Amino acid sequence: MKLDVFFSQLAHKIRASEVRELLKWQEKKKIISFGGGFPDPELYPVDELADIARDVILLYRGEALKYGTTEGLDELREEILKFMKRFGIKVGGLDNVIITSGSQQAIDILSRILIDPGDVVIVEKPTYLAAINAFNLSSPKYYGVPMDQEGMKIDTLESLLKEIKRRNERVKFVYTIPTAQNPTGLTMSNERRRRLIELAEEYDLLIVEDNPYSYILFEPVKYEHLKSLDKTGRVIHLSTLSKVLVPGLRIGWVIAEEDITRKMVLAKQSMDVCSSTFSQYIAYEAFRRGLIDKQLKILPKFYKRKRDLMLCFLEEYMPEKTHWIKPIGGMYIFVSLPDVVDTRELLTEALNRGVCYIPGDSFFIDRSGRNTMRLNFSYPKAHEIEEGIKILGELFREVVDKRLFTKVAA
Amino acid sequence: MKLDVFFSQLAHKIRASEVRELLKWQEKKKIISFGGGFPDPELYPVDELADIARDVILLYRGEALKYGTTEGLDELREEILKFMKRFGIKVGGLDNVIITSGSQQAIDILSRILIDPGDVVIVEKPTYLAAINAFNLSSPKYYGVPMDQEGMKIDTLESLLKEIKRRNERVKFVYTIPTAQNPTGLTMSNERRRRLIELAEEYDLLIVEDNPYSYILFEPVKYEHLKSLDKTGRVIHLSTLSKVLVPGLRIGWVIAEEDITRKMVLAKQSMDVCSSTFSQYIAYEAFRRGLIDKQLKILPKFYKRKRDLMLCFLEEYMPEKTHWIKPIGGMYIFVSLPDVVDTRELLTEALNRGVCYIPGDSFFIDRSGRNTMRLNFSYPKAHEIEEGIKILGELFREVVDKRLFTKVAA
Numbered sequence: 001m002k003l004d005v006f007f008s009q010l011a012h013k014i015r016a017s018e019v020r021e022l023l024k025w026q027e028k029k030k031i032i033s034f035g036g037g038f039p040d041p042e043l044y045p046v047d048e049l050a051d052i053a054r055d056v057i058l059l060y061r062g063e064a065l066k067y068g069t070t071e072g073l074d075e076l077r078e079e080i081l082k083f084m085k086r087f088g089i090k091v092g093g094l095d096n097v098i099i100t101s102g103s104q105q106a107i108d109i110l111s112r113i114l115i116d117p118g119d120v121v122i123v124e125k126p127t128y129l130a131a132i133n134a135f136n137l138s139s140p141k142y143y144g145v146p147m148d149q150e151g152m153k154i155d156t157l158e159s160l161l162k163e164i165k166r167r168n169e170r171v172k173f174v175y176t177i178p179t180a181q182n183p184t185g186l187t188m189s190n191e192r193r194r195r196l197i198e199l200a201e202e203y204d205l206l207i208v209e210d211n212p213y214s215y216i217l218f219e220p221v222k223y224e225h226l227k228s229l230d231k232t233g234r235v236i237h238l239s240t241l242s243k244v245l246v247p248g249l250r251i252g253w254v255i256a257e258e259d260i261t262r263k264m265v266l267a268k269q270s271m272d273v274c275s276s277t278f279s280q281y282i283a284y285e286a287f288r289r290g291l292i293d294k295q296l297k298i299l300p301k302f303y304k305r306k307r308d309l310m311l312c313f314l315e316e317y318m319p320e321k322t323h324w325i326k327p328i329g330g331m332y333i334f335v336s337l338p339d340v341v342d343t344r345e346l347l348t349e350a351l352n353r354g355v356c357y358i359p360g361d362s363f364f365i366d367r368s369g370r371n372t373m374r375l376n377f378s379y380p381k382a383h384e385i386e387e388g389i390k391i392l393g394e395l396f397r398e399v400v401d402k403r404l405f406t407k408v409a410a
Numbered sequence: 411m412k413l414d415v416f417f418s419q420l421a422h423k424i425r426a427s428e429v430r431e432l433l434k435w436q437e438k439k440k441i442i443s444f445g446g447g448f449p450d451p452e453l454y455p456v457d458e459l460a461d462i463a464r465d466v467i468l469l470y471r472g473e474a475l476k477y478g479t480t481e482g483l484d485e486l487r488e489e490i491l492k493f494m495k496r497f498g499i500k501v502g503g504l505d506n507v508i509i510t511s512g513s514q515q516a517i518d519i520l521s522r523i524l525i526d527p528g529d530v531v532i533v534e535k536p537t538y539l540a541a542i543n544a545f546n547l548s549s550p551k552y553y554g555v556p557m558d559q560e561g562m563k564i565d566t567l568e569s570l571l572k573e574i575k576r577r578n579e580r581v582k583f584v585y586t587i588p589t590a591q592n593p594t595g596l597t598m599s600n601e602r603r604r605r606l607i608e609l610a611e612e613y614d615l616l617i618v619e620d621n622p623y624s625y626i627l628f629e630p631v632k633y634e635h636l637k638s639l640d641k642t643g644r645v646i647h648l649s650t651l652s653k654v655l656v657p658g659l660r661i662g663w664v665i666a667e668e669d670i671t672r673k674m675v676l677a678k679q680s681m682d683v684c685s686s687t688f689s690q691y692i693a694y695e696a697f698r699r700g701l702i703d704k705q706l707k708i709l710p711k712f713y714k715r716k717r718d719l720m721l722c723f724l725e726e727y728m729p730e731k732t733h734w735i736k737p738i739g740g741m742y743i744f745v746s747l748p749d750v751v752d753t754r755e756l757l758t759e760a761l762n763r764g765v766c767y768i769p770g771d772s773f774f775i776d777r778s779g780r781n782t783m784r785l786n787f788s789y790p791k792a793h794e795i796e797e798g799i800k801i802l803g804e805l806f807r808e809v810v811d812k813r814l815f816t817k818v819a820a
Contacts, residue, residue, distance in 0.1 A: 001642050001643055001644065001667075003643070003667060003669040003670060004669070006524055006582060006583075006616055007523055007524065007673060008522065008523055008524055008525055008526045008529075008548065009526055010522055010523065010526075010677075011522070011523035011524070011673050011676075011677070014523075014673070014676045014677055014680070015676070016676055016679070036477070038476065038477060041471075041472030041475075041476060042472075044471075044472050044475050044476075046467055046468075046471050046472060046475070047468075049467055049475065050463075050464045050467035050468050053460075053463035053464055053467055053688075054460045054461070054463055054464035057456055057459055057460035057463055058456075058457075058460050061451075061454075061456050062451030062452075062456060064658060065451075065454050065656035065657070065658040065659070066448065066451060066454075066656070066658050067446070067448060067652075067657040067658065068658065101511060101682045101685075101686070102682055102683055104680070104681070104682050104683045105681060105682040108680060108681045108682070112420055112421070112547070113417055113418055113420065113421035113424075114416055114417065114418055114421070115418055116418045116419055119418075130679075130680065130683070133679065133680040134680040134681070136680075137522070137677075137680060138418065172416060173416075206416055232411050233413070234411065242477075246475035246476070246688075247475070247476055247477040247687075248474060248475040248476050248477065248478065248686060248687030248688045249475070249686060249688055250682065250683075250685065250686045250687075257411075257413060259413040259414070260413060263417060263421050263424070266421075266424045266425070266426055267420075267421070267424055267547075269426070269540075269543065270514070270518060270540065270543040270544040270546075270547060271514070271518045271544070271681070272511045272512055272514050272515045272518070272660065272682075273512055273514045273540070273660075274660070275511075275660065276511070276658060276660045276686045276689050277657075277658030277660075278463075278656075278658045278659055278688075278689065278692075279686050279688065279689065282688075
């Protein structure tokens with residue numbers, strides 16, 4: 001039977017996340033993956049988590065297995081408040097923190113409770129594509145702000161805000177990943193962070209600060225979270241254990257004004273009743289037993305080595321006039337190739353040769369950046385980094401040398 | 411600062427789930443709860459789950475802790491296909507089943523991919539209120555179909571469908587809990603099930619069959635799932651481990667045509683990337699080790715005893731002219747009191763006296779049923795059932811005797 005007629009307008013609009021689709025493809029074939037934003041499974045504290053998983057059930061019995069409150073386990077929220085405080089984020093209390101099923105759910109909830117069709121959402125250019133996909137479900141209008149070495153260009157943002165005001169459009173929020181941004185790896189300077197907060201106040205808008213990567217910094221730099229600079233409750237801070245501990249527990253959190261967390265909880269009630277109580281108890285014990293702290297010590301060193309390897313092989317194998325950003329943290333290197341290289345067009349060939357990356361245009365709301373790509377260095381093994389970059393380098397050099405021109409154009 | 415201005419129209423519309431709010435209240439005070447739809451924690455296989463939780467991490471290592479595919483763990487979906495087959499539901503293969511974070515998430519996803527504002531959704535009268543809350547996020551128009559001892563009145567449904575067709579309105583689906591319905595405990599007869607499927611074909615509409623309770627039947631009756639009668643792919647079957655195993659893992663599933671599961675997966679990608687991989691591995695092992703089967707054997711006997719206790723005390727303590735439905739399964743007894751008893755108005759007094767129930771009007775889209783209430787018998791302990799029903803009986807008899815009239819009206 002024809003089922004198409006039953007779908008809502010929204011359903012007709014939803015497109016597959018290209019990253020997720022790529023990953024499925026990749027699971028079926030042995031391939032070197034620079035695609036997903038996966039932590040290295042070698043860093044999963046498997047044995048500790050096996051013990052914790054059993055212990056929380058034996059310790060908390062039915063409590064760890066029942067329906068929980070929608071806002072999340074009090075004990076875990078307490079731990080998160082303490083944890084956030086160590087990073088300069090001080091908020092009133094438990095009512096300012098809720099647990100979500102990964103940060104993605106937080107983004108989806110915010111999309112639903114903040115965006116009406118046509119509302120303006122301002123994003124970095126490029127930005128995290130799964131956030132865009134979630135926002136799209138509420139049909140916003142996007143404006144993108146370009147970035148440089150200090151992150152989002154705040155002067156450009158200011159001009160944009162003036163222009164938007166002149167047009168009488170309604171800006172709901174600026175979505176930013178200020179630290180070790182996805183996909184660029186860029187980090188916003190402290191000065192710009194302060195300026196961003198000022199602009200938010202001046203133009204009366206919210207800021208959604210997505211922060212999965214600030215726990216993985218390779219240099220002894222000290223960045224102030226936007227939430228820690230926020231005096232008026234405009235910043236909604238999102239974070240997650242997915243990159244720090246393991247992704248499979250689906251534990252994320254939101255720090256925000258109570259008015260906002262309350263609305264989020266109301267929406268979440270209808271969305272999934274509550275996040276996994278069991279996962280929350282495990283996360284709680286992981287904090288309590290110092291496992292998160294242990295991870296925080298190990299991760300940066302481990303990933304720095306992988307970043308450096310990738311940088312080194314990019315230098316060795318990429319064609320002339322290829323540029324990339326050396327990230328001070330996170331999981332990605334963003335690469336700009338000579339204009340003749342169309343990374344989207346070349347992806348199939350790259351996959352055929354056994355390497356996966358994300359074409360850069362996926363991260364641009366205007367689909368520009370066809371000569372860019374995002375490379376993840378956290379997941380592949382060291383030897384795969386060399387092998388994969390070598391394969392990509394060869395492919396792109398063939399294109400630059402026009403040797404592949406006919407083949408690819410066909 | 412004033413945050414109200416930032417909320418979307420949707421956010422302004424969302425209301426708290428009364429059940430969830432009641433439950434929060436109840437957690438803070440020692441109270442006998444006939445409120446939530448909770449399994450008895452005594453039935454949680456705590457020690458088995460503690461072993462399984464540790465074992466799956468030790469067995470599957472990083473696999474059990476990583477990001478999973480959005481549609482869910484293949485191994486678990488295989489087990490669910492086998493499980494469903496035992497209940498007469500035979501579908502093509504893995505592409506017809508997806509895992510969700512509880513059935514609630516499935517309902518929310520369906521709300522988003524099926525309903526455009528103004529689309530008609532047909533529900534039983536009364537029906538599960540959290541489904542209504544999730545559908546509300548997409549602003550449908552509801553029609554309710556009354557029920558009798560054989561479940562939804564299919565003749566009335568047919569007249570309604572004719573009338574809706576005459577009005578040129580678009581029916582998207584009929585939402586039904588055919589077996590041991592929430593809140594009434596009523597079960598649709600097999601004859602009506604067949605008739606319902608015929609009507610769905612005749613009027614070209616979908617059926618959402620929500621099935622949390624068919625695993626808890628107190629009599630040796632054999633009901634055919636709507637999905638097992640479905641020849642044209644119109645039935646979307648939802649189920650969950652929440653009532654059978656434990657709720658805190660958040661494992662639900664959907665059986666449907668591939669066109670539908672595919673759209674659901676696309677929506678879910680943006681909603682939470684994937685459900686907890688770890689929970690899915692635990693559920694998989696629970697199936698594999700026969701733990702689900704063990705639960706299926708224990709549950710009906712255990713809950714039948716509780717149902718019978720509650721029926722017995724209702725008989726003893728409720729005022730004259732109180733009626734209730736003897737459920738053949740599930741977790742609820744739906745009680746109709748004499749018209750003078752307004753269960754919503756009396757709830758505060760009941761809570762003061764230490765007993766919680768859900769006022770029946772919560773389950774009616776037209777807010778009728780002010781003299782009804784839903785009592786849950788699965789969660790309270792045996793002595794609480796006696797004590798709680800006695801307290802409620804006294805309260806309602808005072809009202810019937812007009813002794814409370816002035817107090818309550820004030």
